[in-house]
Structure formats: structure tokens, C-alpha cells
Amino acid sequence: MEGEKTKLIEKDEKEEKEEVNEITKDDVDPDPVVEEYDPDKSGAGPIKDRSCTDILCLGLLLAFLVLWVMIAGWGVQNGDPTKLMYPTNSFGQICGQGEHADKPYLLFFDLTKCISLSALTGCPTPQVCVKECPSDSFSPWMEAELPIPEVPSLLGGVSIKDRMKPFCTQDLTQEILDRLSVGQLVERKYCPPWWVHSSNILGRCLPSLTSSSPGNTSGPIPSTETGVVFSDSPTGQISLQTLEKAVQALSKALGLRSLGDKIIADLAASWWFIVSGIFLSMLICLLWIIMMRWTAGFLVWTSMLGTMIVLTFVTNTAYTKYSTMPEDLTPFPWSLNPGDYLERRGTWFFILVLSGSFLALLLLVTVSMRNRVAIAIELIEEGSVACSQMLCTLFFPPLPFVLQGIVLLWGFVIGIYLLTSSSREYRVVMEEDENRLLNCGDICWNPRTNLSFSLGEECTAWADNFTSVCDCSTVGCHFFRYGPSTLAQVLQLINLFGIFWGIFFMEAFGQLVLAGAFAGWYWTFKKPDNLPANGLSASFYRAMRYHLGTVAFGSLIIAILRMIRVILEKVEAKLGKYHQDNMIVKGVLCCCKCCFWCLEKFMRFLNRNAYIMCAVQGNNFCSSAKDAFFLLLRNVARLAVLTGVTNFLMFLSKIVVVGICAALSYILFSGSIKEVSSEIPLPPLNYPILPTILISMAAYLISSCFFSVYEMAIDTLFLCFLQDSEINDGSREKPFYMSRKLMKILGKKNVGSEEDGKTK
Secondary structure, three states, X not given: XXXXXXXXXXXXXXXXXXXXXXXXXXHOOOOOOOOOOOHHHOOOOOOOOOOOOOHHHHHHHHHHHHHHHHHHHHHHHHOOOHHHHOOEXXXXXXXXXXXXXXXXXXXXXXXXXXXXXXXXXXXXXXEEEEOOOOOOOEOHHHHHOOOOOOOHHHHOOOOHHHHHHHHOOOOOOHHHHHHOOHXXXXXXXXXXXXXXXXXXXXXXXXXXXXXXXXXXXXXXXXXXXXXXXXXXXXXXXXXXXXXXXHHHHHHHHHOOOHHHHHHHHHHHHHHHHHHHHHHHHHHHHHHHHHHHHHHHHHHHHHHHHHHHHHHHHHHHHHHHHHHHOOOOOOOOOOOOOHHHHHOOHHHHHHHHHHHHHHHHHHHHXXXXXXXXXXXXXXXXXHHHHHHHHOHHHHHXXXXXXXXXXXXXXXXXXXXXXXXXXXXXXXXXXXXXXXXXXXXXXXXXXXXXXXXXXXXXXXXXXXXXXXXXXXXXXXXXXXXXXXXXXXXXXXXXHHHHHHHHHHHHHHHHHHHHHHHHHHHHHHOOOOOOOOXXXXXXXXXXXXXXXXXXXXXXXXXXXXXXXXXXXXXXXXXHHHHHHOOOOOHHHHHHHHHHHHHHHHHHHHHHHHHHHHHHHHHHXXXXXXXXXXXXXXXXXXXXHHHXXXXXXXXXXXXXXXXXXXXXXXXXHHHHHHOOOHHHHHHOXXXXXXXXXXXXXXXXXXXXXXXXXXXXXXXXXHHHXXXXXXXXXXXXXXOOOXXXXXXXXXXXXXXXXXXXXXXXXXXO
């Protein structure tokens, strides 16, 4: 019985196994294929499912733009930029505009008063608008002082007063002209004491200084053999040399120098050489960035080794000098001769301690942080690979740069309109005096301050009748500028804040777009096979579609900090102007400026990394800034090493690019190589060094532009690398996205990486 039961049980088990096998055969294909896990489809990296961030800040930005446009409208309605373009007479009226539309030129009564022209107080002589510059030389004062009565026939049938009238001030009425004598008109500064043959230069009547015969009064300035133009005038003898000094001083103030003409001529002759130098600098930058994938490690380790050798030599020399020199018997000398210090034992001890400390520190960093240095070098090389595989990113910075230029131009135009929408401002001016003091006593008294007027003091309230408060012949109240009203000053500050916000917004937008592009490159598992063809444009779309509010938030913080720094500078200038800047005030302001400078630098660094986290995760500004800050805090040693190595390489790269462009342009334009000069026709230049300077400046700007992209790539890859190290473990479901060299440095690897065929 037991045997039969055992057979029945075995039979039942066999039947059950056959049923299971039949079910398995029906459900499973005869050639089973296991679907391969693709990390590029896992959703790592810049997430696609994101929403708009920091909408409130975006609304605040739009509201400010509306306010900015309203300020621009007010400025356009009340301002007049032509006030700054055309010459202005002593009454603040524009020559060639309004009631002086038929008088486009400005004439100085006594140009010799402009010899010591000061930008703060102006030229202390009446200035009037005239229809034409004087075509002859004439002295009404001298003619009036002649012992014979005025004979119009001697003056071509025209009286002295009629000849003076076109050059007199606008407040001279016919009644005053008839009542006062020629001498009184000159003394009361209604009319000029003399004038000379002049030419129009930028709307100003400046003397034609070519000498001619004494009898010529219709051509250039007549002069005697001694160079005297007028031997008698209320201001003394007027010589040709005095006029030359006056013209030179006024020309300097107006920027009318021959240097400018020569520079413009050189630019016109060599512009295509300069353009060629700009393209050459772009090519060198591009090649240098591509070469960094092979040369970064060599440059870093070679530089560190060379620095160690130099420090070792300096330390050894200092020790030798210190050990062989006798003790210093005299006090430490304060001398301008460096050799005096090198003869002292204490100096070499200081050099020994300093160089030895730096050598020990460098050795310690090299030994203890060699892995971190290797990681930094590998990330720099990876940045070069990313830039070379996404060349379009290198040519993206001109877009934010152009947008920043538009913002700056917009703010500048608004500022000009706000500046010229203000009222006229008059200042006290005087003739040249050794002590620059008025010395007019009680006859020149300010009723408001109950003190004597000082040079440069505002006198707008008495501009129309200054003689009522200051009846001093050497002092006048002349137009100074268009001074801003309180409302205009407030609007000007808002305009300045708008410029800051707009420029920082465009800069931040560019950083966010580049961060998204490079983050997409890092989080692609199989490079370059699976790299998206539109990485930069996709990042641009995400930034425009979802994260303008985040950009507005970050740039607003920087704009506020910059505005506070500007206000501190203005406060310091005001206190210095009124002599309230004692040592305590200076110390407090210095501490405040230093603190806000450091705070702005820190926020710029934090914002940059916040934009990277936002580009990857799609979070708002605060969340991204918090994640970036704590991620970097957990890897502060790696951050310090990477920052130091990157700054050194970027500095070295800029020197190389600028040095190559400057050397080539100097060799070309200096004619050092005769073979090159004979093959390339060079234009004749007044200053052969000018194209070299311009090409060097352009090379620096272009290298800064290119290497800013490179730095953004390195920073983005570094943050992504830190994220990769924390959230992934190398399994098939969570593989590392970093390069094999980085995994080797960290002692990590991906499971089944050989089968995955990963080619990084």
C-alpha cells in the first residue's frame, strides 16, 4: 500500500511539472531577449517636466519695465539733449536754437580769461551768441580812447557802437546803447573790449592765429613784430602769444587736439589690419580651448614643479645669506634704495621664512591633495571636450553682450534726457588770481549764507541781477550746467538701478543658458553618439519658457547690492565735499564698502551655481541656491583646488592669447622683419603702436568672452560631477555619468561597463 501511495504522489508531481512547463512555453518566446537598460532614457540631467519658477519676481521685473518706460517718457517730454550738443551763452540759452536760431556761434568777450580754464568754474568771461564769427580784428575800447572824436567815415561809415552791437549781450537794449558811452558799455560787460578775426570750431569762435601785416584787419589776426595785437585794452596788452595760450586751453577743454585727428587717420588707414587681428585672436582662443584637453595636466604639474624649484632656490639663497651675515647693529633703515635692505640680516630672515612657508604649503597641497588636483585637471579637460563637441556655445556670449549694450544704451539715452530736463545752474566765476580768493569784501555778499561768495558757489537765484548782491568787477555769475531738480535726481537714481538690473539680468540669462547646455552634455551617458543636436537651443527655450523669474530674482539681488555701493560712494564724496569726513567716518564707510563688496562677490558666486542647479533640476532660485550651497559646502576642499587651478589656467590662457596677438601686430607694424614688410604693404601711420594697442585690447576682450564660456563649462561639469558622485552608485540602474578617468581617480566603476560599451 505504501509503495502504491508513493507512486501516486510521484505521478501527481510529474503531472504538475508538465503543466508548469506547458504554461511557461506558452508565455515565453522561444528566443528570449532581455531589454537593455539605457541610462540616456532614465531622465537624469536637465529634467523636461518642469514648471515656471519665481513668477512673482518676473512680475516685479515687468512692473519695473513699465515704470522705466514712463520715466523715459517724462524725460523725453521735459528734456532736450541739444543743450549738451550746442554751445550755450552766459544766460544758459542755446546758440542756434529757439530765439537764437539765427545765431549759431558762441563768442567769448575776452578769450585770454580762458587760459586757466577750469571744468568746475568755467571760463570767467561773458559769452554771447552771434550770427557770424568776427571777420576782422577791432578794439572798440582803443578807438574810444583816441583823443579825436568818432568819425564814422574813418570806420567805413559805421559808428563804433553799431560795429559793437552784433557782439553785445542780449540784454542790451537800444536805450542802454544810446545812453552809455563805449567805455561804459565795455566796463559793464555789455560789449566786448576787442575781438579778432576768428573761425568757427565746433560752434565756438576761436581766433585764426596766422600773423599778417599790421594794416590787414580783414584777414587773419594782425600783429606787429613784437607779436602785440592790441596794445591797449581794459584787460591789458593782448599779444599773439596770449591768444595762442587761450586757444590752446579752450581747445583742450573741447577736445580739439591734433592727437585725435591723427588717431582717426591711423584708424582709417589700418582698420582692416585691426579686424584681421580680431579674427586672429578668435582663432587662437578656439584652438587654445580645444588644446586644453591635452595640455591642461602638463601646464598645471609643470607650473607647480617650476614654482617649487624657484621657491627652493630662493629659500636656499636666503638661508645662505642669513647664516653668513653678521648681526644687524643699526636700526632698520627706511630707504628708497632696495640695496640697503639686502645688506641686512633681518631682511634675508624675512625672505627665508616667507619662501620657506610658501614652499612647505605648496608641498603639502601637492602631497595631500594630489587626487583633488587630478580631479580638477580632468574636469578642465572635460570642459575642453564639451566645448569642442558643442562649438556653438563658444559663439553664444555675443548675444548677452549685445543685449547688455542695448540696456546700457537705453539707460544712457534716458539719463541724457533726464539730465537736460533740469533747470539752469549758475556758478560764481572770477578772473585769474594767485590765491583764487574773491577779495571783494562786503560788496560781494551772499544773503542766504550771510558770508562772502566763494569761487564756484551756486548763484542761480541772482543770475539775472548779480550786481545787486556782488558789485565787483572781477566776479561774475555765469551759466555752469543744467543742474538736476529733486525729481530728476530721484528718476536718475531709478534709471541707474534699471541699468544695473538690466545688465545683470542679461548676464545671468547667458549663464543659465550655458549651464543648461553643458549640463545636458554631462548627463548624456554615451558621448558623443547620444548628444542632442539642439542642446544650446533647447536650453535657451527652457530658460525663456520657465526660468526668467529666477534670472530676475538673482539679478535683482546683485543690482540692489551694487546700488548700495554706489550710494556709499556718493555719501563719501558728499562728506568729503563739506569736510565732514573725519577718521571715524572714513573708517566706518571703508568697512561698509568692503563688506558690501565681499557680499556682492559671494552672491555672484552663489547665483552662478544656483543657475546651474536650476538648469539641471528646474527648481526656483532659493531652492537651487540652497542645494548648490550645501553641495559645495560638503566638497569645499575640491572646490578650493578647482577654483585655484582654473583661475591659474584662465590667467595663463589670457596672457598667451594677448601676448601672441600683441607680438605679431608689433612685429608687423614696427617693420622689424624686412621680408614681411616688403610682402605686406603697410599704410603710413603717425603712431605705429596704435594698432598694436587696439588689437591687444580686442584680444583681451575676446579671450575673456571665450574663456568665460570655458569657465562656465568647468563650473557646470564640477557641480554635475558632485551630484553624480552622491546620487549614483555605479549599478545598472544608477550608473556614474562621469568619465572613466574620474572614476579611476575616485576608485569607482560602473557595473557591467565593459558590456555596455561605454566610450567616454
